[in-house]
Amino acid sequence: MTTNSREKEVVAAFERELLTVRFDQIAPLYIVSPQKKASTKYKQIAASVCEIGLVEPIVVAPDKHEPNQYTLLDGHLRLEVLRDHGHAETQCLISTDDEAFTYNKRINRLATIQEHKMILRALSLGVPEERLASALNVNIKTIKDKRRLLDGICDEAAELLKDKQVALTSFQILKKMKPMRQIEAAQLMVAMNKFTINYARSLLAATPENMLVSAATPKEIKGISREQLDLMERESANLEREVRLVEDSYGADHLDLVLTRGYISKLMSSERVTRYLSLHHEEFLPAFEKITETEAFAS
Structure with a gap:
């Protein structure tokens, strides 16, 4: 296949120019409820x-x-806000694909560290903190906390979490750890895909005291004895080793599973095969059907 023919197959996901569209021309996929309008996210928008x-x-x-x-693919809350402000039309990004049910899966929401950098950029351009707080519908203290987000966070840990949505409090918890432990904790968060405050607290509880910064308060967790903390530290170290072992073989294992699932799906598409299994290996049939259903759902 030539380079020119390959280039012709590439289709842009969106039109190059924004288009002004009236609201009566736009069909939303759902109605924004009064409960949604009362949410923090709606008020921020x-x-x-x-x-x-x-x-x-x-x-x-x-x-x-x-x-x-x-058809409205993304921006139901923004559209409703504009309506509430008396607008009758707005500029829209025109998608060349109408996959409304999968569109949101393709959007990368603003990560915590990215938001931090945007706030620093706005402040460097002279935007007052008060105006930023008003625009984001938060108080001044939150803006100050987001501005100082990476103070005390090592570069390696920040790099691991740069595209993740991590709670502000989780970063404050990480700051109680020394750099090497911050990196380990960030690696575990990414590997487990857990960035919650409670998970960060559990990592802090499982951190040996020699891996805490000198300013950190000695760990005294209500209802947990020193022996239980020691056990958590050992289990955390074991978990880190197991995660690294899994990471080493994850790519090959995932490829094997994908190929196996594809092969089973092809088998199950044959009436002769399914009939043979039902007659001679009935115990395998439900498991194979479940694998096929999972593949159809994932696609």
């Missing part, structure tokens, strides 16, 4: 729109059957 306008355009896809009509 409303405050941001009121303070600095719409930052991220809503995403729509043209209706294949009705000209000049569009």
Whole structure:
């Protein structure tokens, strides 16, 4: 296949230019409930729109059957906020794909460290903290905490968490650990895909005291004895070793599983094979069917 033919197969996911669309031309996928309007997220979006306008355009896809009509893929809350502010139209990003049910899976939400860098950038350009707080619908203290987010966090741990949504309190907990332990804790968070405050606290509880910064308060966790803390430390060390072992073979194991699942799916698509299994190996049939259903769902 030539380079030119390959280039012709590449289709842009969105139109190059934004298009102004009236709200009566946009069909949402769901109604924004009064409970949703009372949520913190909705209030933050409303405050941001009121303070600095719409930052991220809503995403729509043209209706294949009705000209000049569009399906709303992303931005239901933003659209409702604009309506509440008296707007009747807005600029939209036009998607060339109408996969409404999978669109949100393709969006990378703003990570905590990315937000921290955006706040630093805004402050360096002279935006007052008060205006940032108003735009994000948070108090000044939260802006100050986000500004100082990486103070006391080593570069390696920050690099591991740069594209993750980690709670502010989790970063404050990591700051109680020495750099090497911060890296270990960040690696465990990524490996387990857990970035919650409670998980960060459990990692702190399992951290040996010689891996805590000198300013950190000695661990005294209510309801947990010194012996239990020692056990948690040992179990944490064992878990770290097991995670590294799994990481070493994860790629090959995952490839084997994908190939095996594909092979079983092909077998199950044959009526002769399913009939043979039902007659001679009935015990295998439910397991194979479950694997096939899982593959269909994942696709």
